[in-house]
Each structure stands twice: as C-alpha cells, then as structure tokens.
Amino acid sequence: MGAAASGAAKDADEEVRRRLDAYSYLSAPERLEHVAIMRVFCGTLLADLAVTDIMGRLRESLGSTAGLDADTLTVRLEQLVQWGNLLRSSHTVKAASITEYQRSRSRYQLSKLGERIQRDADGVLAEADAAREVSNELLSLVERGLRELAGLVTVPGGIEPQDGLERVSTLFVQFTEFAESIRDFYAYLGQVLSRYDLDSAEYQGFKQLLLDYVEAITEDVAFRAPRISGALDTLWPHIPDLLDRLDTHAQGLAGLSPQGDNRMELRVQRSRGREFADWEGLRGWFTDTDGQGSQVDQLRDATLRALQSLLANAKRMLRSATGEMSRRKDLLRLARWFNEAAPQDAHDIAVAAFGLYGARHLGIPPATDEVVPAYTSWWTGPVVEVPVALRERGSRAQRGGASSVEDHSAQKQRLREAAHERAAARAAAADELRSASGRFAEIRLTSAALGLLLELLATALGNAQLRRRVTSDAEREGTAGFDLSAASSEDVELGIRLTVQRTPGARTVLHSVDGDLELDDLELAVDRTSGTADGETEASVS
C-alpha cells in the first residue's frame, strides 16, 4: 500500500519533470533557432511539416536562422521531439521514390504542450518592460454582470440556459483579464521599486504612476469589492444548480467522453466559469474566505508597501541631491585614478579624496617661560629637552633594574664643560668687580659682575645682622638699626671680599647693563682676599 502510494507519487513527479522538459528548448544555447522553428509550427493550424517545408518558411522569415542547412535542422527537430515540443507525424504517405519516402518519414507536428509554451514565450518576448494598464473598467462590468446574473437566477423558473452560459463566460473573461492586468502591474511596480538607482526624472514618473494611478485602482477596487461580494452572496446558493443546468445545456468537450466510462482518462479542461472551483476563486478574490486575506486585502498591502518603498526612494534622493548614480560613477573614476597612480601619488589621492587623516605634530613643546623673538633661527635658537629615556633608549618607561649600564660619558663631558664655563665667567666677574671698586659711579658693570656683587652684598648684610645679635646679647646694650661698621663677606674661591660701611647720607649708585642699582646710606669696597689653608684672611685695601 505504502509502496504503491510512493510509486504513484514517483510517477506524478516523473510526469511533472517530463512536462517541464518541454521548456528546455528555451534555455538551450540554440534557443533562438528553436524559437524560430517553433514559430513556424505555431503559424499554421493542424499542419504537419517536412524538413524542406520548414526550411522554406525559415528562409521567408529572413531571420538569423534563414541559413540553417537541412542536417542541422533535422538535429534541432529531433531534439524538440525529444523534449516533447514536437511530435513525429503519424500521417502516412504512399511514396513513389526513395527521396520522397525519406522525406515523408520526417514530418513533424506541434504538441499541445509545445504550442502552449511557445505562445507563452512569445507573449513574454513581445511584452515590453513597461507598465501595463489596469483595465479597471472591467471591474464595473464584472459587478454589473454578477448583479444581473443574480437577478436572473433568483427569479422563479431560473435563467434561460443559453443566456446563462453567455453571461457566465463573459463574466469570467472580464474578471480574468482584470485580475491578470492587476497582477502584471504590481509585478512591474515591484521590479521598479526594488531599484535603488532611480534618477530624479524616473522618480517623477513613478511618483505620478504611484500616487495617482495606484490610488485610483485601489479606491476603485475598494469601492466595488463590497458590492461584488454582496452580489456573490446572493448568487452563491444557486451556483451548483446553475452549473448543472449549464452542463445539461452545453456539454462541450466533456460531453464527448463516453458517459460513466472514465477508463480512457481523456482529460478535458473546462472553459472558465463551468467549474465550482472557478467560482470559489472569484469569490476568494473579493472576500476573505480561507483566513488568508482576500486579493483585495493583498492589493491594499501591496499598495502600502509600494508607497513605503517610494518614500524610501524619495528620502534617499533628498539626502543626496546629486543622486547615487553619479556618486557611484565618481567612485568608479576614483578607483581608476588609484589604479593608475604611482604608490606615493595614490597616498596623496587618498588624502585628498577621503580626508580621513589625523592631525600630526612634533613632540615636546618649547619652554613657555622664555620669550623667543620671532626672528630667532631654529638652527641656533633654543632646543627642546628630550627625555633621556626616549633619546637614549627609545622608550618612555622608567629604567628597569635589568637594563644594561648606560654610557653617560658624553653628558658628563658636557656637564664638566658647562661647570668650567660657569667658573670662568665668575672669575672674570670677580676681576671686573675688583677693578671697579671705588669708582662704581663711573663705570658700567656687566650683568655677571652685578650678579656677583649682589650675591656678596646679600651675604654681607646677613652676616651683619648676625653680628648685631651677638653683640647685643653679650653687652646687653641695645643699638638702633644695624651695626654695619664692619659688615663684610667673601668668596674664597674667587679671592674676593666685599666690605660694607654704613655711612648716613652716603649714596652709592651701581650702573650695569641690566639697569641701575641705588644704595642709600651704604658704601661698598671690594678687595682681594689672599686665601690660606685655614681660611684666615688678610685685608688689603685697594
């Protein structure tokens, strides 16, 4: 039982596969020739054709297949027979010669399947990729037809069969045409709206198409649908009866099959409207019968989706006035420039095109506490202090215990030189002071000399204060002011001594390059110390 069922399913699959094979000729490499051949067959009714006839007709058509020779053509024809598009003709001819016999053996005619597929293929080819108008005037005809039919069916005595037959046929032709045009239109819309590259002209067109046309259709359908459902509801109980009546009146092809004897399995496709399923389909279009939503509902959804899609497009277009296509074009050009550039130029192009680089600056700022004139040269101006770790080790980390011993000799040398220079400068300043002593008013001291003098003066004043305290403690005798009678200070290393004498009314002025220093009530004298090992000094008045 199970085996039988699976066997039957297998047969059914096999049958489907066989029928689909009939489409093979459309995708084979020689499809243009195939189509041309099939057109020849479709052009005649109920004819079987020999190879030579076909060749003749192909030549007349002047297409690309006009030059096909007999052998190739035979191969093509055989192939089409194999796929089931053509049938070998069973038409028998009494031949008078060998040639005629051979020719008559190879006669072909169209199969039903082949004819149907070729017709569809031609339809697809003929259809321009354009919007197909929706024949919504048909919808009102459908509505009217249904209402009239409902009226006629419900009158006592029922409808006159011939009238009924005509009305049902008309009704279904109109409805089928309308449904198809709607389906086509939405398929087209879907295809258009899935594109991201609408330019603004196209967008304008589609805006009109959608906002005006789609709306008109949807409104029309929404307006008619309840009326049609209403008429269908009235009609519904009478439909089985009506169909029976029509069947008895005109049996069509179905009537040709021997009554009650289905062994021949001759299948007949009834014309539209003669089966109950057709009516169910019609009803399903307008009312929700199976919970999946009616076609009208789907239409409404599709319209909404289309509008959203259009909105998304509009949004995108507003964002970029230039449009995505030109942006894409620019980027393709950029890619070409990159591709043709030398490596260094490519880097520069990237900087120019993307501008995604970060700012770049040198490390270690200038010392902020010193004002450097703008004309100072980098070559000779102040340098920055590079941290030792960076300069010597190329690292910011503080020195770890394990690192190797560093060579400080260069720095030591520099420090030694610097110290030496400083010492020499001080010695020079001391010499200058000694030579200037006693005639401070007449000469201008250098900055270094004045610095040294101030250093000595500060020490001397400090010493004087100390001495005053010592004196007052010892003698318990207060004196007003400082006792500067013998305040002095000295620098043994430089061999210089400063003596400060407090003389009320005296006034000493020191001139220097850094400015003038005035000392009230003080007199200064600088002389040489002759330093000894125990620090004993001997004054020598200059």
Added chain:
Amino acid sequence: MTLPSAHDVALAAERRTAARLLLAHPLVASDGPHADLFPLIRRHADWLGKRFHQVLGYRLLVDSSFARLFKAGLGAGAGHRLERSTGTPFTPHTYACLALALSVLVTAPEQMLLSHLVADIRAAAADAEIELEETGRASGKRIMVAALRRLVEWGVLIETEGQVAAIVQEAGGEALITVDRERARVIVAGPLAPARDGADLVRRAADPGFGGPRIYVRRMLVETPVVHLDELTAAERDWLRTRQRREALAFSELLGLEMEIRAEGVALVDPDEELTDLHLPGTGTVAQAALLLAERLVERLRPQEPGHPSTGGTLVIGVAVPDGLVDELLAGLITEYGQRSNWQRGYQEDLTSLREAVLDLLVRMRLMARAGGLRAEGEGLPEGYAEEAPEGRPVTDVHGARPSGDGWVLLAAAARYATRVVVRPATSAGKGTDVQEELPL
C-alpha cells in the same frame, strides 16, 4: 572684565577635548573606540561646527551615531597613508579596491552576503575598466580583505556573522555583512566630481577656496608638524607673519597647541603629545634612530650665521645632505645604540631598510625633505589662486633658502632636537637694555 568661572573653564576644556578628538579622528563613531567622548561632540556640536567652519573651513556633520569632520586635502607629498593591520602601506590596487567597494556600498541594500559583495565589487571593477588582481589568487584576496577590513574599522561595514577575512579561507568562507550606508556616504570628502584626474583632485582638495591664505595657513598649522616659510606663497607668508602671535593665542585656547615661531617657519606643538598620528620623539627603533640622526645631521650641517633677513641674517630653511652622510651616521648609530637600546634585529642588520624607515619618518614629520618644487615657487597651486601679497607689503624673501637639485634636504625645524646648547652670537648680547621687540617681519 570678570574672571572665568569654574563652569567656563570646564566648558572650554570639554570643547577643546572634543575638537582635538575630531582633528585626530575625523570619523568618530558612537560605538567605536572613542565612544566615551562621543557625547561631548554631540553636546557641543553647534559650537564645534561653527568654529571648525570659521577657523579651518571644515564642515562638521554630527549624526546620532557618528560625527564626521570633512577635512580638506594637504596637497602632494602629504605623508599620510592608509596601512594594513600589518603596517604595510596600501598599494594603488588596495586603494582602488576600497573605492570600488564604496561605489557598491552607497547603493547597497541594508544587508548582504560577503560573496555577493565581492561579486558586486568585481562587477564594479569591470564597469570602471580596472583589472582587479585575480581574486582567486591569495594576494588578490588579501587586497580585497585589506580594503574591506578598513571599511569595518570605519564602521561602514558591520560583521553581523562571520568576518570579511573569510574571503581568504579555502572553500569560500561566508559572512553576513550589514551596511551602514549613511557612513559609506560620508567617507568621501574631496571634490571628486569636478576633478579631471588624480593629480587634479589632489590640487583641488587642498584649495582653500574663498578662505584664501588665512584658511590654508591655518590648515597647514593644525594638520602638519611644521610649516616652513617656503612652503607658503607670498600672500600666505604675509598673512602668517602679521597674525602669528594672535593665532598662537587662539590655537592655544582652542586646541591646547603651543606655537613655536622661528625665522624659518612655524610649528604647532602638542604639550600632551597626543594630537598626532606619528610620534617624534617616540618609542621604538625607528623613532629613536630618527631623532639621533636628526641631531647628528644638525651638528654636522648647521649653517654659518643663519637668521632672518630683517636682522641681517641669512635665511636658511634647508641644507643639502651630502651623499653617503646619512648612511655613515646611521652606521655609527647602530654601533653605538643598536645593542644598548635593543634595536630591532632586522634594522640592525640591514642599513638600507633602516635608512628608508628613518628618512620616511623624518620626511613625514617635515624635518627632512627631498629637494623639489616648492609652493613658494607656484608648485601645486590651484587655478586662479592669488599668490602675491597685497601690493606694497614687504614679505620675507625665501628664494634660495633651501637647496635645489634632487638630493636630501635637512630642514631647519630639525635643529630643535639638537642636544648641544648653542652660544648665541654676540650681536644679541650687545643690544643693550631695550626690550626685545617683535619685528614686523
């Protein structure tokens, strides 16, 4: 005048932080590595937008998920480049691949499979008439991955499942990619449409437009390490010399950068040493060797009596580096520092590669250069750009301030890293007690 309140100080600090971040990273994502500072940019978006436009002529776009500062170009030889994660610079081919990927992404759907993306890129290559290196080969695949990885880094592509590196896997690895079209659209900042070719694009992108010398000089100051005077036209030099002190103050407030003004040019330096993509002085073999090389070159080549013409000196912006000197000094440095500072073995053993890396860094930091065309001589100027200073205004003559020919040139700013303190010429000591004044140079 009132003293700034604590609130004012905090506000200025926030804005400075945001502005510095945008200059260092012109595309900041709310979910990227700088997510913590993104709210600052959002908060001060208006103020930042106005300032960047007014000061640098840059457009700032702040979206809910990213901020983009549209920077201008820097002209030829800018020394910036994109690199793979390994540090290898992008090749022209990798850049082309990147542009092709972007051309696909600006019109791409929200999500796509990696294999579809690759197929679309190849289709785009065909449209652009570019022969992509055979993507079946490993090197071709790696180029594609490098370009896509960069887009992932920018946040244009999001690896929803799998990774773009799946391309190099055997047997067609797959990944699901989510495309951020908004970000894909803000990657391009330069004037692609009017440009005739790559060189024209470089020229146009660096054109300050109506901003003229003011905007150009500021951009160079903010974006590049050093601006030497002969890298400016007469009009630009004129503007800089009359404005430099005020600009120094403004940049210090706005960005926290300190200006070093010298006879040969101007440099903005970051005291925090953060606002830069390359570090000099810096860590590692190349940075250390570069610093030491610059120092020794300055010691050897320092010109006699350099100075500014207005004070009787001779303006020397660059000195020629004799052939072989760099190699000689580098070899000495390897002996002296190689072992001690644990330099990378590859560089210790291969003088050529060390020289290339060190010179590359010094050029990119604008301390050295190849002799060649100069902006002061009209090189790289956009069409119709006014290069002459307003009539009658004296401008520093930079003619002949750096050697011509085709050798290496050591630039003046390198001398700021010399370690030896130079005794100033006696002339400045003899000037007496006058306050030293800024000359109207």
